[in-house]
Amino acid sequence: MIEIEQLTKYYGERKAVGPLSFTIEKGEVVGLLGLNGAGKTTTLRMLSSDLLPTSGKMRVDGVDLVEAPEKIRQKIGYLPDRPPLYGEMTVREYLRFAAKLRGMKRNVDKRVDEVIELTDAGEYADARIDTLSHGYRQRVRIAQAIVHKPKLLLLDEPISGLDPVQIVEMRALIRSLRGEHTTVVSSHILSEISETCDRVLVIRDGEIVAAGTEEELRERMGEDDALPLGDDEGRRHAPYRRPALRRLTLVVRLPEGRDAKALLSVVEGVEGVAEATETEALGEGKNAVGVAVVSGTDVREALVKAVVTEGFGLLALERDSKELESVFLELTKKASDTQEEEE
Amino acid sequence: MSATLLIARRELKAYVRSPLGFVLAAAVLLGEGIWFMAKAMGSPGEKALSAQVLAETFNGITGGTILACLIMSMRLIAVEQEQGTLILLKTSPISDRTVVAGKFLSVMVVLVLLSLLSAYMPALIFVNGKVSLGHILVGYVGTLLLGASVTSIGLFGSALAKNQVIGFIISGAIVLVLLLMWLLAKTSDPPLKDFLDGLALHHLRQRDFMTGVLRLDNVAFYVSLCFVFLLATVKTLEARRWR
Numbered sequence: 001m002i003e004i005e006q007l008t009k010y011y012g013e014r015k016a017v018g019p020l021s022f023t024i025e026k027g028e029v030v031g032l033l034g035l036n037g038a039g040k041t042t043t044l045r046m047l048s049s050d051l052l053p054t055s056g057k058m059r060v061d062g063v064d065l066v067e068a069p070e071k072i073r074q075k076i077g078y079l080p081d082r083p084p085l086y087g088e089m090t091v092r093e094y095l096r097f098a099a100k101l102r103g104m105k106r107n108v109d110k111r112v113d114e115v116i117e118l119t120d121a122g123e124y125a126d127a128r129i130d131t132l133s134h135g136y137r138q139r140v141r142i143a144q145a146i147v148h149k150p151k152l153l154l155l156d157e158p159i160s161g162l163d164p165v166q167i168v169e170m171r172a173l174i175r176s177l178r179g180e181h182t183t184v185v186s187s188h189i190l191s192e193i194s195e196t197c198d199r200v201l202v203i204r205d206g207e208i209v210a211a212g213t214e215e216e217l218r219e220r221m222g223e224d225d226a227l228p229l230g231d232d233e234g235r236r237h238a239p240y241r242r243p244a245l246r247r248l249t250l251v252v253r254l255p256e257g258r259d260a261k262a263l264l265s266v267v268e269g270v271e272g273v274a275e276a277t278e279t280e281a282l283g284e285g286k287n288a289v290g291v292a293v294v295s296g297t298d299v300r301e302a303l304v305k306a307v308v309t310e311g312f313g314l315l316a317l318e319r320d321s322k323e324l325e326s327v328f329l330e331l332t333k334k335a336s337d338t339q340e341e342e343e
Numbered sequence: 344m345s346a347t348l349l350i351a352r353r354e355l356k357a358y359v360r361s362p363l364g365f366v367l368a369a370a371v372l373l374g375e376g377i378w379f380m381a382k383a384m385g386s387p388g389e390k391a392l393s394a395q396v397l398a399e400t401f402n403g404i405t406g407g408t409i410l411a412c413l414i415m416s417m418r419l420i421a422v423e424q425e426q427g428t429l430i431l432l433k434t435s436p437i438s439d440r441t442v443v444a445g446k447f448l449s450v451m452v453v454l455v456l457l458s459l460l461s462a463y464m465p466a467l468i469f470v471n472g473k474v475s476l477g478h479i480l481v482g483y484v485g486t487l488l489l490g491a492s493v494t495s496i497g498l499f500g501s502a503l504a505k506n507q508v509i510g511f512i513i514s515g516a517i518v519l520v521l522l523l524m525w526l527l528a529k530t531s532d533p534p535l536k537d538f539l540d541g542l543a544l545h546h547l548r549q550r551d552f553m554t555g556v557l558r559l560d561n562v563a564f565y566v567s568l569c570f571v572f573l574l575a576t577v578k579t580l581e582a583r584r585w586r
Contacts, residue, residue: 011586048434052584073436082427086353088360100349101435144431 001026001152001182002047007056009042009206016042017206018056026151029178031193031200032186039206040186041081044154047184048078060152074103077150077181081157083141087130091121091140094129095147102148111147119143119173135166142173146181153181159192171195248291250303251282253313260287266310272297286315346437350445354419355452364453367414371407372460378403379464393472398553400464401482405549407461408454408490413518415453416497417511419446420580421504439580443502443573447494454490458483478555485552488565492544493518495572502579518544544568 001024008018017039024030032040045051046058049069058065063072086094095112104111116125119139124132129140138161145153158174159167174196177183187193193200194214202210202217210217252263260281267276267289274292282288293299300317307314358364382399385391423429432442465479493514500514501507525546528539540547541564548561 048430050430050433050584051586070436070438073434076434078430078434080427080430082430084428084431086357086428087426088357089353093356097349097353098431101346101431101437103436 001028001061002184003057003059005057007043007046007058008054009039009046009051010054015206017046018054020056020206020208022201022208022211024182024184026182027179028199029174029183029185029197031197032184032203033188033190033193033200034186034203035188038188038203040188040203041156042206043203044078044156044184044186045080047152048076048080048154049073050078050080074148075151077102077145077148077153079141079145079153079155079158081160083137084144085129085137085140088128090126090128091116091132091143092125094140095143098144099147102150104148111149115143115147118146118176120169134161135163138162138166138170142170146177149180151182153177153183155183155185157187158185159187159189167192248293248300248303249316249318250289250291250307250314251316252287252289252307253315254285254287255311255313258311260289262310263287263289263307263312266306266312267291267303270299270302270306272299272302346435346441347445347448350432350442351448351452354446354449358415358449358453363414367411368453368457368460371411371457375403375407375461375464378406383464383468393468393474394478394554396472397465397468397474397478397482398550400468401486401553402549404458404461404464404482404486405489405545405553408457408486409493409518409522409545411457412450412454412490412493413497413511413515415450416446416494417501417514418507419450419498420501420576421507421510424504425506433580433584439577442580443498443576447491447498447573450494450497451487451491454487454494458486475555481552481555481557484557485549485561488552488562489545489549492565492568492572495569495576496521498576499572499579502576522546 003023005021006018007020009016020039020043032043034040042051046053047060047065049065049072052066060072061075065072086097089097092112095115096108099108099111116122119142121136121139121143124136129137132140138158142155142158145155155174159170162170171192174183174185178198185193185197199213200211200217201208250267254260254263264276267273272293276289276291291299291303304314304317379400382391382403383396385396420429423432433439462483465474465482468474469476469479496517497510497514500512500517501510503513504510521542521544524539524543528536528543531539548564551558551561
């Protein structure tokens, strides 16, 4: 759906993006993850044909975006970082305007009603946009991007400024668009990307520094934690790669007569568990255990079975959210920061 | 064409829904009305010919038109830029030409409405004096051509600036320079004098329209001015995509 080759964008002398090369398949939901100023918005602006690149090629659905932008814009829905809303219009009028502007000629009213329902903005469909709360404006922002049924949907920071309830709703909405649209979501918030996207492109200083599924990124970071070994004559072998680990947190209630040590030995006895070292007493007999699991193995079922069979009360089993965050921080850390640390 | 009309219609709705449209129309019509009263009544004991009063009336109407077109056009692109709505137009399957045409058309519609609302003044002279319908129509043609030229300059200023005040200052400065060309012409010798007179936006050219003379070179001047500044506006928008 999207093919990008050696794309660069300079603002004057300053490089904003590039060289950037990646492809996105039809129907994928891809997250563009990076810190503020990494080049996410510029990349999306180029993909939406709002900005032209300094060099490189961009093709959407086989059409060159630089050579024939007007031909492809009808297939693109763009949600920019600043809401492009006309305050004096009602939600319904605005969506009708956006649909017609994007070339929709038939069944405009029907489609507008559908989108209003989909984004749950029906309560305020006939209210002026400048009277809406931030959350409802966000819904209208999304609605304008999908009203013309685009093949490609570009969402720049879609949950920015939303409250927790609205964030959950927005994520559900983005997930519901999967399959119908190819979607690119940009964000600097890791949880947003990991909750909604099939694949992640990590962008730093305008370049893609890592790409893959959440699992692949985690494994890559694990593999990088390598120990170079040498033999007696000083020849170096290929580095020994420590198997990548995933971390889970297990919370259990200790039965009478059983202590944390017993819990640890039960957990460590499960196949696929590399180590179970951290324990934390949470009071009232509750204990939290950090479980390191060899990546690629799913130990949850066996772990739960072992813990319950041994008489421990299972309270929670969850993935350690800090784990992916540390991967993200590592990937987006600037080269200069790394050098400073080494010095 | 339908996208041009769509954009023009949205702009017109924005005028109607904000106080700006009504306040501006009221202020312009009030100013023109006072000017007309003063010119129609004349000085005590002095008899004014109806054709002269009509010419002076159009002089007042053109003043109001220049101001109205500058104020209406200053916001057309700059406000969209400020509010972030321009991106909706720029990422839609329409050309920058269509965007500019739609916005230009909206001001022209308001200008025609303003002209219709001011028509009671020439109508009073027509009923009570001796002027031809052709004189009145030519006067309005001049007013509309002048308004279209100022609007295209206003659009250009609005496209250059990131906020409407700066847009107003840029386009106001261009209009002012073109208005004052005749003063420069006065202090120059031919052929520079003729050249500067030719560039003057109002002085000799509007005098012809006000006195009921429709000349092709005057029409060609205003049409060319519109074309040049509308093209410059389109090119400014296109260039922004490269920035």
